[in-house]
Amino acid sequence: MRTICVVQHTNSEHLGLMEDHFENRTIRFRYVRPFTAGGALPRDGAGFDGLVLLGAAPFGVVTGELMPGMMAELRLAADFLARGKPVIGLSTGAILLAVAAGGGALDTPLQLQAGVARRTVQDALGGHLPAEMPYIQCLRDRPVLPADATVLAMGDDDAPAVFRVRGNCLGFTFHPGLKSAMLEDLIMEFDSMPDDCSVALQQLRLRQPAMAAALSEVMIGIVKITGLMADP
Numbered sequence: 001m002r003t004i005c006v007v008q009h010t011n012s013e014h015l016g017l018m019e020d021h022f023e024n025r026t027i028r029f030r031y032v033r034p035f036t037a038g039g040a041l042p043r044d045g046a047g048f049d050g051l052v053l054l055g056a057a058p059f060g061v062v063t064g065e066l067m068p069g070m071m072a073e074l075r076l077a078a079d080f081l082a083r084g085k086p087v088i089g090l091s092t093g094a095i096l097l098a099v100a101a102g103g104g105a106l107d108t109p110l111q112l113q114a115g116v117a118r119r120t121v122q123d124a125l126g127g128h129l130p131a132e133m134p135y136i137q138c139l140r141d142r143p144v145l146p147a148d149a150t151v152l153a154m155g156d157d158d159a160p161a162v163f164r165v166r167g168n169c170l171g172f173t174f175h176p177g178l179k180s181a182m183l184e185d186l187i188m189e190f191d192s193m194p195d196d197c198s199v200a201l202q203q204l205r206l207r208q209p210a211m212a213a214a215l216s217e218v219m220i221g222i223v224k225i226t227g228l229m230a231d232p
Helices: 018-024 070-082 092-100 179-189 197-226
Strands: 002-009 027-032 048-052 087-090 104-106 110-118 132-139 141-144 148-152 160-165 167-170
Touching: 002 110, 018 027, 018 197, 048 070, 048 092, 070 087, 070 092, 092 104, 092 141, 092 160, 092 167, 110 160, 110 197, 132 179, 132 197, 167 197, 179 197
Parallel strands: 002 027, 002 048, 048 087, 087 167
Antiparallel strands: 104 141, 110 132, 110 148, 148 160, 160 167
């Protein structure tokens, strides 16, 4: 059985709808919470088969209140990359993946918005990325992709929404398994969220069935690209 390390940055965000998809494939996940007492990051990637970096809104990578412990997390991601183990970055996690892989981050204000990721590569995720995928994006700053990255989908702002790097690593500038309860908790957890949160929350409730349907196909592609179902 494969085990992935999942790094949380807030109390509110977790794998969401992705949890069932991993469990159904007997892929275990262990949450680490470096922002809590005794919640230190692993020293390195030994003992894990992959890494998931979750979102961190409203924290930034280059603007606003910077994400606590960011340098240690970048070192952990770099260790997974050096070992050839897959890294999946969601929201802020996608920016961290880009930086760890040799790219960077672009300063952008915190935004909470609905959009559609439009596929740019026909066989993206092994043919399992839908042509259009609705999303709700809660993100400060944006990734600057390394030279070897491939953009798989673009968002409404003409910025990369899904990308692939190092062959087996994937970045999503949104959380494809986001649940309305997660966003509600995030809004309640932080006072610095945008003023129009109620609009995005309503959009999420309307889009949830379509997002869940898209995720079922996307998870097939994620597992295929990352090799998490392959024999150890």
